[in-house]
């Protein structure tokens with residue numbers, strides 16, 4: 001159920017409750033006043049007719065005098081008077097009220113409001129056959145109450161409808177999202193989608209890295225360990241001292257290679273840069289290691305300014321970006337020379353990785369996550385990345401990063 005509908009229902013229920021309470025109070029107060037009024041009128045009528053009956057005895061024939069008297073009297077408010085003669089017939093009934101003639105309140109309302117008053121009988125002879133019967137008649141008072149309550153009820157209902165319609169309109173306007181809300185919602189949705197994309201890229205990256213490590217472990221460690229085992233098996237069979245010495249030398253050589261390989265993998269997984277946040281040292285190590293592995297490509301390094309106090313996030317961010325850019329050169333460029341420069345300027349760091357390779361000549365191959373990841377990472381640090389073909393040929397990745405207050 002929507003919030004608007006729930007609010008509407010709640011307000012309607014409160015309104016109807018209020019209307020019901022008001023109606024009940026009206027019913028109660030009208031019922032009490034009708035009872036009071038009819039009882040008083042009945043009492044007065046009974047007293048008057050009792051006195052008249054007693055007085056009429058002085059004038060001889062009581063019935064005839066009384067009928068005359070009653071006919072002269074006509075209607076008495078809120079009472080019906082009937083005269084029962086000695087032969088059992090009703091000789092006289094007081095005329096009906098002329099007030100609001102022809103109309104009466106609905107039966108259920110009359111039943112609800114009618115006061116519980118009995119008729120009074122005044123006997124005119126010894127055996128009580130000749131008698132005046134005075135019946136309380138609340139129908140006019142009840143009709144008055146009905147009319148007045150209907151008016152109030154209709155007024156209340158009208159008020160309820162007007163109030164509720166106004167509230168509906170007001171709530172609709174109040175709960176309608178503003179343009180700013182919609183804009184915010186759109187931005188949030190976009191951000192969510194981007195976040196999902198980044199999460200996917202990160203997952204892909206992790207998977208890619210796992211594959212690479214598995215490949216490296218299989219190719220480098222697997223082969224070396226197999227070689228050691230083969231040599232060890234043949235040594236075990238050989239009794240020749242020269243063979244033994246040669247085998248031991250070989251094992252030593254392979255083991256040294258293994259050590260280098262493990263060392264390299266460990267360094268890639270957790271570079272020295274993390275142990276000691278000094279970008280210059282980390283980049284120098286990286287470049288040295290890179291040069292030793294790729295002797296056919298010249299890697300020119302230029303570091304300017306103090307790169308020792310940049311903080312872990314920034315240091316690692318730049319380090320990983322340089323790693324990715326260098327890997328890209330190997331993967332995509334076919335370059336002879338790479339220029340890597342990291343320069344600290346006033347309040348910013350500028351990183352540039354250029355090569356003299358093919359540029360982005362080939363169709364976009366590969367998984368295409370490296371540059372996206374780099375961009376995300378740098379954006380998170382408040383920086384930006386531009387990457388593309390150089391006018392003079394080759395490829396360039398440029399990163400600009402602002403320095404936060406403490407590292408300025």
Ligand SMILES: Nc1ncnc2c1ncn2[C@@H]1O[C@H](COP(=O)(O)OP(=O)(O)O)[C@@H](O)[C@H]1O
Pocket residue numbers: 328329331332333355357358359360361362363364365366367368369370371372394395396
């Ligand atoms: N140094 C470079 N020389 C030529 N093309 C490059 C170079 N670096 C990146 N590219 C191009 O940009 C694309 C995107 O790179 P990247 O996002 O790292 O994805 P991947 O390396 O997985 O392909 C590469 O596929 C490649 O076509």
Ligand SMILES: [Mg+2]
Pocket residue numbers: 324327328366369370371
């Ligand atoms: Mg890449």
